Amino acid sequence: MAGRTRAPGTYEVALVRSKYLPLEAHPDACTPDTxxxxxxxxxxxxxxxxxxxxxxxxxxxxxxxxxxxxxxxxxxxxxxxxxxxxxxxxxxxxxxxxxxxxxxxxxxxxxxxxxxxxxxxxxxxxxxxxxxxxxxxxxxxxxxxxxxxxxxxxxxxxxxxxxxxxxxxxxxxxxxxxxxxxxxxxxxxxxxxxxxxxxxxxxxxxxxxxxxxxxxxxxxxxxxxxxxxxxxxxxxxxxVTLRDAISDLPPVPVNETGSRETPYARNGKLSRFAADMRKGAPRGLVHDHMTRPVRKDDAELFDLMDSKSLYSDLYQKFKDDPEKSRLFRYDTENFTDKYNRLGWDELSRTITAHIAKDGYWYIHPDQPRTLTVREAARIQTFPDNFRFAGMRSDAFRQIGNAVPPYLGEAxxxxxxxxxxxAASGPLQPFWGVVRRVLTDWATEQRAKSDWISLPGPRMGVPQAAVAALVGTGKANVDGLTEAMTHVDGLPHLTRAAYTKVVQSAQRPSARRALERLEKLAGKRKVWEDRDGVADQLGLKPNEKAVFRLLLDNDLLMATQGPIRVAERVAGIGLATDDTSANALNDGRINLAKLVGAGDDAPLRMAAVRLLSLTYCRAGGPACGGCPLREMCATQGAARAGQSPATPFSSREASEGALF
The missing domain is CATH 3.40.50.150 (Vaccinia Virus protein VP39)
Structure with missing residues (x-):
């Protein structure tokens, strides 16, 4: 095992409890009676x-x-x-x-x-x-x-x-x-x-x-x-860097934990952020600038770290140095980032409620200690005049659980x-209108040949299984129509239908996929258990998603095609241009808006998938037959000679930033 694991009961640092801070009610507070x-x-x-x-x-x-x-x-x-x-x-x-x-x-x-x-x-x-x-x-x-x-x-x-x-x-x-x-x-x-x-x-x-x-x-x-x-x-x-946020706060003396009241440091011009934090606070005094004690060996290890250091990498660097290797108390294979030192010119790691139990993810950029209550509050954008009731751990927990006030303000x-x-008449929520149009189109298409791609009365378990095996990509979906004619109306897959379905396959990949149905062909009872069918066919994640969707399950198929449709309608963050995790999560938001909730949500999700395979392809949309073309922000911008919208573009206030 790389590194070491601390023995039980050997924390080796005095547990210094803070005193409880009681707080009086605001002068303008009231009760239910008043x-x-x-x-x-x-x-x-x-x-x-x-x-x-x-x-x-x-x-x-x-x-x-x-x-x-x-x-x-x-x-x-x-x-x-x-x-x-x-x-x-x-x-x-x-x-x-x-x-x-x-x-x-x-x-x-x-x-x-x-x-x-x-x-x-x-x-x-x-x-x-x-x-x-x-x-x-x-x-x-x-x-x-x-x-x-x-x-x-x-x-x-x-x-x-x-x-x-x-x-x-x-x-x-x-x-x-x-x-x-x-x-x-x-x-x-x-x-x-x-x-x-x-x-x-x-x-x-x-x-x-x-x-x-x-x-x-x-x-x-x-x-x-x-x-x-x-x-x-x-x-x-x-x-706003950590330097902007907390560098004006006084250092905590080595081997001490700070106090409830500390004089402000006199260290030159304040950042705009720090000046905003000090508004309304007692002049020359900072409250709750107190942290936890740390072990001597941890403090030594902190001094070996910078904001890029990983606990496991440091161990590899110093494992052959007897003086320094003794500082590593944890299994470095499982605790690769056990400690995290913050950087002055960077953003802080996310402040969470976990800071109430363990501050080692929040090591001060300069000093061999973890953040104080006031520093954590600053990073969450609580001003210095905001006090937190209870013990030190209570304050950390409240801070970690809070919404950053600056975000709340924005x-x-x-x-x-x-x-x-102000609206002059009844409001017309954009996405609500889009969903109505999409539902009407999907309902109409379901009554025609596109029933093979949409949940509805003709879509049972055998039909959904065939569609899932054949139609998970554009290359195969073109051959789905003939395969589905052989199972239309069947409550279970007969041997004769299975043979015809396999013979209808236009591509070797589709044939191989459909041959997985053989083990269930000719059986009856198995088709009554949709989950059992999915398991026995060994449906892959995307196949299983299509199978469940066609059987009217409410889910988002947040793959690139549906996300592309949603984002072309929204006109922002096209997944074809950015496949980062954040961009895809933003894409899921747009897809969720397009699909909505309620009984028709699965129908709309299947319709979006169908559009991604037909009119709204990655290589370039064929907008002429798309039911959403008049509401598509990307198409509207193209007609007007403009760039698509960006997030928050419904209006941005002209007064500038928050502080």
Whole structure:
């Protein structure tokens, strides 16, 4: 085994616990009993917002910076609510929104109250790749229920939105909320909002483009019922580096952990970011600039690292040096990046709740220590006057779980009402119109020869199996028609039909694929078990996706062809030009918008796949017969002699960046 593994009970560093920081309520805070009186004190022009699953208040602070008054924040964590109650006016409520009683209690408080914006981020741990392995382990050990109710809290969120019917809606979450389930939850939420006459917008956002000094990609869903415009602030062209973010904070003395109150360092001109962070803070004093103690040998190892160092590479470099090899306590085959040193002129690694347990992914660029609470808060864009209740670990956890306020502000500004954008008549959500056209076309085509490529009354298990084996690529799909005539109307595959199907194959590859049906030919009962058919045929992932789709399963076939169709309609980020992970994830967003949710979603997905194989090919579209040609942004731009749109181009505010 390369490297070493620490023996149990030999941490070899004193565990220094911080004292609990109690925080008093904001002077303008209220309770459910005094809420109506609090409302009377609001100015008529104030726009009220509700923040669900608020945590410490990162999103609330973004809303405040964008101009809203947060009337109520709801969470189920005592420390986070104590933090929120100290930093914000209004109500900070402890409610279980997963229960009907909790939702009804909240709605009763707002009976007759006009809410302009409902915001929030339903708990995201079950969707996050970072937490999924741990969750699976807890389920396997019987410690946690396999059906995690937190996955369903998005239903509570949308139920409250539809009951309060605000002018605008904002939801933030990790990208895996969409990617983990084919964006099904996002598609359902969008459908419910569109049914309620909202126009929706979904983006995967790189937070650094809005001034957040870290790598962090978030899913933002917005909706409004007053306009089709979303005026995002201007994006940053350059990153806010870690030097910009925290270099003005004083060094922590070696072998010390900092303190609750520390004098600011006098080190010259502040960056714009640091100046914004210091606004409203006590002059000359920084709070919560405290970190954890580290082992002496870890501190020595930190000094050997820079921002490019991998734990495993360092071991290989120093394994033959007795003095330095003793510093490696972990198996370097399994812990290749056990430690991570941050770089001054780079973005920080994503700050997550894990920082509350282990700060070794966040080693200071200069000093042999991990980040302080205040440094982590800065990187999340919490200003220095924002305090966090509880112990040091409580503060780290609240910071890691928070929405970066700068991101919240940018997303909220996109929802601010502008009189010039107000709709003069009923709103026509673009993607809703596109989906209706696509559904009508697919329904019409299904009644004709294209039934072979679409879920419907004539598509049973034998038909879907043949179509999946033959038609997963353009080279074979042209020969699908004859093969399907031999199984049309059959509840199971007969031997005679099998022979004709194989003989109809126009290409050797199609023939070989269809010969896999032989083991099931002439059998009856097996065709009643669609999953069993897929397993016995050994369907490859793409074949299985086609098989399931044609049998009316709701899934996104996020392959290059369907993504190409969606992005040509949207006019952005064509997958044919960029196959990076981020570009493909953006492509999935557009595909999710095009497919939507509901009973007809599988039909639309199959129709998009059919378009990618016929009219909307990679080599160049044949737009004449495409049902979406009049709504295709790429074609519209070509007719107008313009370039296709770019993300956030529905409107960008002219006032520039956030700070």
């Amino acid at each position: 809420f109506r009186e609090w409302l009377k004190q609001r100015r008529p022009e104030e726009r009220l917002a509700v923040d669900l699953f608020s945590g410490a208040g990162g999103l609330s602070l973004g809303l405040k910076r964008a101009g809203w008054t947060v009337a109520a924040a709801v969470d189920n964590n005592d420390r986070a609510l104590e933090t929120h109650r100290h930093n914000f006016p209004g109500m900070s409520l402890k409610l279980d929104l997963g229960s009907l009683e909790g939702r009804n209690e909240l709605l009763s408080l707002f009976e007759g109250v006009e809410v302009d914006l409902v915001a929030g981020g339903p708990p995201c741990q079950p969707f996050s790749r970072a937490g999924s392995a741990k969750i699976r382990d807890l389920v396997a050990k019987g410690i946690r229920d396999e059906h995690d109710v937190r996955k369903e809290l998005w239903r509570a969120y949308i139920d409250i939105v539809l009951a309060l019917r605000p002018r605008a809606v904002l939801m933030e979450n990790v990208p895996d909320m969409g990617l983990a389930d084919d964006f099904r939850v996002v598609r359902i939420i969008e459908q419910k909002l569109e049914d309620a006459k909202y126009v929706t917008q979904v983006h995967l956002v790189d937070t650094w483009k809005f001034g957040v000094p870290q790598h962090r990609r978030r899913l933002i869903l917005q909706a409004r019922r007053d306009s089709t415009e979303f005026r995002w602030p201007k994006q940053h062209a350059n990153i 997303a909220a500004r996109a929802l601010w009402p502008h009189p010039e954008d």
